[in-house]
Amino acid sequence: MQKYQLNNILEVINEISEKNNDVFILAIDEAQYLKYSGKRYNNILAWAYDNLKNIHIIITGSEIGILEEFIDIDNTESPLFGRMINEIKIGHFDNETSYNFLKSGFEEAKINVNDNDINSAIDILDGIAGWLTYYGYNRAIRKLNNYDSINNVIEYSKRLIDSEINKLINNSKDRYMAIMESIxxxxxxxxxxxxxxxxxxxxxxxxxxxxxxxxxxxxxxxxKSENKYYIEDPLIKLKFINKNR
Incomplete structure (x- = not known):
């Protein structure tokens, strides 16, 4: 079976998009993990940015510090240095934004979820967009009730947090866990x-x-804020509070 280089594939996509007077959106989710792939994907992204005008690139990531290290846009030695980017940071939603976010999603999915359910989800999941999205998925797609949807998010978060922190801690698990527990x-x-x-x-x-x-x-x-450390995500905090019990 013939193997094709990624840049060759992107060139073909760009040509097709150009002929159709269209734009192809290349979206890479959790792009920070490309940093650990052993390949210089930022070289390919820089080349595509410079040469493939009918391909627009969107990269997303939940670990903003690692993602910024991968892009390294301010480093003169980085392949992506000097490229113009539009940056959108999705921070912590306030209660009103969280409510409108869920309400709009449910209306789009054409399901009726009462305000008491929405507010109870916000009380537990706070303004973390990822958890609110997963709650909405459980209600709208999986058709779970409010209680089961919230618990499903909590159980899923435990597995995800374990997976993510295990990538980080390597041989210092006890110390990392202790830091999280203390905060x-x-x-x-x-x-x-x-x-x-x-x-x-x-x-x-x-x-x-x-x-x-x-x-x-x-x-x-x-x-970190004003030399004080805190855990913003309520489900991460819940996990490590429970460690102390």
Whole structure:
């Protein structure tokens, strides 16, 4: 079977789109994982940007720090340096935005979900777009009731969080888990985190602790504001609060 290079395939797609006076959208979800593929996909993206005018590229990712490292748009040595991009960051929804997001989705799916159900989902899932979307999927597509939909999201989140954090922790699982547990418990400054981790797992140097915290920030497990660390995602927080019980 003949193998085709990705750039050859993209050239053909571009030619077809040009003949049809059309644009092809190349969307890459969770694009940050391309960073670990061993291939220089940012070279291909830069080449496509420069040469294939009928292909528009959209890249998305839930781990914004890693995604930014992959794009590396501000690094003069990066293949993508100097390219103009439109960046859209989807942050934490407030309650009104969360309500409108779900309500609009249910109306589009032509199903009736009462406000009490929607508000109860928002109370638990907060303003995390991914969890709200999955809740909406359970109601609209899988036809689950409110209770089962919320529980399904919680159970799914546990598996997903385990999978994502296992990619990160490598051989330092106990330390990463202890950092997450301490922040979930409200120990939100660096000294308190270090004291907790030391008590739980033994001595840890400041350099190693900083490296671990930096990775957790890049992967989006934790956030930092005014030198305080916190967990924004309520289901991640719930997982590690339960670890302390």
């Amino acid at each position: 979930a418990a409200g120990l939100n400054n660096w000294s308190a985190i270090k004291a907790y981790v030391t008590t739980k797992t033994g001595y840890i140097s400041s350099t190693i602790l900083n490296n671990h915290i930096t990775k957790l920030l890049k992967y989006g497990f934790i956030k």
